[in-house]
Amino acid sequence: METKNLGEKILQTIQEQKIKPKGRWYFLLKNYFIWAIGGLALLAAGAALSVMIYFFRYNDFGMRGEINKSFAEMLILTMPYLWIVCLGIFVFVVYYNLKHTKTGYRYPIWIIITVAIVTSLILGGLFTIAGWGERLDEVLEKRTPMYGEMMNPHINFWSNPGEGRLVGIVSGIATKEEFNLVDKDDKEWVIYISERELKFPLEIGQPIRLLGEKKSEVEFEVNRIMPMTPGRGFFKHMGPGDHPPIMKKNF
Amino acid sequence: MITNLDLEEKTDEELVIIILENQNAFSLVVDRYKDKLLRYIRRISSVSVEESEDMLQNIFIKVYLNLNEFDDSLKFSSWVYRIAHNEVIDNYRKRKSRPQLMDVDIKDSYVKELAGDTNILEELSREELKCEISEAINKLDLKFQEIIILKYIEEKDYQEISDIIKKPLGTVASRMNKAKAELKKVLVHKNFS
Numbered sequence: 001m002e003t004k005n006l007g008e009k010i011l012q013t014i015q016e017q018k019i020k021p022k023g024r025w026y027f028l029l030k031n032y033f034i035w036a037i038g039g040l041a042l043l044a045a046g047a048a049l050s051v052m053i054y055f056f057r058y059n060d061f062g063m064r065g066e067i068n069k070s071f072a073e074m075l076i077l078t079m080p081y082l083w084i085v086c087l088g089i090f091v092f093v094v095y096y097n098l099k100h101t102k103t104g105y106r107y108p109i110w111i112i113i114t115v116a117i118v119t120s121l122i123l124g125g126l127f128t129i130a131g132w133g134e135r136l137d138e139v140l141e142k143r144t145p146m147y148g149e150m151m152n153p154h155i156n157f158w159s160n161p162g163e164g165r166l167v168g169i170v171s172g173i174a175t176k177e178e179f180n181l182v183d184k185d186d187k188e189w190v191i192y193i194s195e196r197e198l199k200f201p202l203e204i205g206q207p208i209r210l211l212g213e214k215k216s217e218v219e220f221e222v223n224r225i226m227p228m229t230p231g232r233g234f235f236k237h238m239g240p241g242d243h244p245p246i247m248k249k250n251f
Numbered sequence: 252m253i254t255n256l257d258l259e260e261k262t263d264e265e266l267v268i269i270i271l272e273n274q275n276a277f278s279l280v281v282d283r284y285k286d287k288l289l290r291y292i293r294r295i296s297s298v299s300v301e302e303s304e305d306m307l308q309n310i311f312i313k314v315y316l317n318l319n320e321f322d323d324s325l326k327f328s329s330w331v332y333r334i335a336h337n338e339v340i341d342n343y344r345k346r347k348s349r350p351q352l353m354d355v356d357i358k359d360s361y362v363k364e365l366a367g368d369t370n371i372l373e374e375l376s377r378e379e380l381k382c383e384i385s386e387a388i389n390k391l392d393l394k395f396q397e398i399i400i401l402k403y404i405e406e407k408d409y410q411e412i413s414d415i416i417k418k419p420l421g422t423v424a425s426r427m428n429k430a431k432a433e434l435k436k437v438l439v440h441k442n443f444s
Contacts, residue, residue, distance in 0.1 A: 006289075006304055007281040010311045014277065021271060021318040103324060105417035 031102065038097030042116065045090035046123025048083050050133030053124060055080050055154065058229040066211055066224070067165065078153045091116045134230075141233030148234030149184065155231045159184050161214040166191075167228060169235040170206045181210070181220075184234070192221045207235035263327035267318055281311055284328075287405075288335050294400050295393070296339050306342060310335050329414035332405070336397070336415050343393060387437040395430035402427065 013019075059078050064071060094116040098104045104112070127133055141148045148155050158167035171188060172180035179202060181189045191210065202208070207228035212221045228235065258279055261269065270276045288310060292303045313334050321330050388396055401407045401415060413423045 006307065007278065007285050010281055010285075010308050011275075011278050013308060014274070014312065014315055019312060019315060022316055022320075024319040027317075027320045102322070106413065106419055108419045108421055 034097050034100050038094050038101075041090045041093035041097065042119055042123065045087055045094060045116070045120035046127050047132065047136055048087040048090060049120055049124025050127035051137050052080050052083050052087070052133075053128045054133040054137055055083075055152070055230050058154065063211075068163075077157050080151065080153055082151050087120070091120060094120070137230055138233035141231065148231060152231050152234065154229075155184055155234055158209050158228075158231070161189075161220055164211055164213055166210040166212070166214075166220050166222075167231065167235075168207070170202055170204050170208060173202055173204060181208070188218070190219050192219065193225075194221045194223050207232040264323055267321055267327065270315075271318060277315055280314065280331075284331055285311075288331070291332070291335055291400070291405060292339060294404060295397050296342060298342065302342075306338050310338050313338070325414040326411060329407075329411045332401075332407070332411075332415040333417065339397075340393075383438060383441070384434070387434050387441065390437050391430065391433050394426065395433050398423070398426050398430050399434065 055078070059074065060067070061071060061074055064074050067074070069077070091113070095109070095112050098107075098112050098116070124133075137152065141152065155167065158165045160166075166181065166183065166189065168181040168183040168189065170179060171182045174180065177193045179191050179193075181191050183189060192215070194212065202225075209226045209228050210220065210222045211224040211226075213223075215221050258266065258269065258276055261279075263280070263283070266276060266279055270280065285307060289303060289307050292298070292306050292310075293300075296303070296306075298306065310331075314331055317334070321327060388399055391399070397416070398412060401412045402409075407415065409420055409423050409427075413420050416423070418426070
């Protein structure tokens with residue numbers, strides 16, 4: 001077929017099939033959608049980073065002497081791996097969407113990835129200052145089953161009575177030297193306070209971390225009590241109905 | 252009232268605005284690009300004449316359908332070639348067969364430039380050289396074939412190639428270097444064996 005006829009055939013096809021150009025709104029919407037998904041992924045990356053910063057702030061590196069762990073061991077044990085994976089996914093989504101904007105292809109991969117990471121870091125820092133990382137972690141722990149154990153390495157790290165670390169929620173206060181604690185697996189422990197000078201305002205229903213020594217399968221002798229920071233939402237999601245009403249007792 | 256003569260003097264970009272009001276003006280775009288695109292399709296794919304004409308029709312229908320997507324951040328010709336590039340790639344994936352290049356009409360100035368790296372070709376006449384290069388391009392990967400064709404046959408600059416294949420300028424430059432190196436390898440191998 002000669003190209004002259006071909007040109008006519010193309011125009012004829014367009015007219016016969018009543019083909020109309022897609023509306024400008026379609027492309028605007030598509031473009032906004034790509035930017036919106038990229039923006040949301042960027043916010044999610046910032047949020048993921050702020051939760052990770054929150055975990056790192058309470059990593060207890062200063063206690064590694066008492067815990068008998070090296071810096072590297074503590075780092076490996078308390079690294080929020082799944083949050084790191086999520087961050088990687090969010091950064092990839094940011095990259096993918098930026099790359100698919102109208103002129104995104106003009107920029108090399110390393111520039112787009114750097115922009116995505118630096119912007120996530122800035123947002124993560126701002127969210128941390130606003131306290132959103134902490135709040136997000138608590139909300140997710142309260143409302144999402146399995147979140148705490150899967151995403152928060154502090155809970156598993158502190159749930160190791162054999163190595164002298166126990167975490168849970170105060171379920172009863174018997175005497176000045178003894179109280180009860182329910183751990184993450186709903187197991188109840190009897191906690192003995194070994195040092196009289198140990199002062200910590202205990203409340204029933206309060207999530208706490210303990211350093212001490214396991215005495216038996218249900219007994220633990222404590223020599224340091226600390227509040228639970230990352231992970232407290234996990235214990236709160238056990239629900240107030242599962243525990244006696246909150247009462248305060250200072251030792 | 253705009254006459255055909257007026258339309259012919261319009262730039263592609265001006266024509267796009269007119270086509271959105273008057274469908275018939277699209278015939279000018281078809282006239283301006285059908286020969287170039289048909290040659291381009293046939294240069295980088297092994298399709299039959301009929302199939303290349305079908306592809307050309309699809310390309311123009313896509314151009315028409317997506318006219319509102321075009322903006323002046325790039326040349327209209329780059330945008331049209333991009334649609335053609337995508338069509339060829341889609342077709343290549345569907346067929347999953349390696350495209351065979353048609354005889355390419357390389358300009359003499361480009362023959363010299365392309366052959367510049369390969370001293371062994373000095374003894375060949377210009378026509379022999381064209382033939383050698385054409386056959387050698389045929390042996391390259393599609394991405395290398397295409398970049399050489401866009402640069403030396405379609406005479407696109409790096410910015411236009413970047414807009415057509417949707418890759419950054421740096422990638423275009425490095426791919427061009429690799430394509431030339433591959434071409435040299437093929438030519439050297441061919442002349443020594």
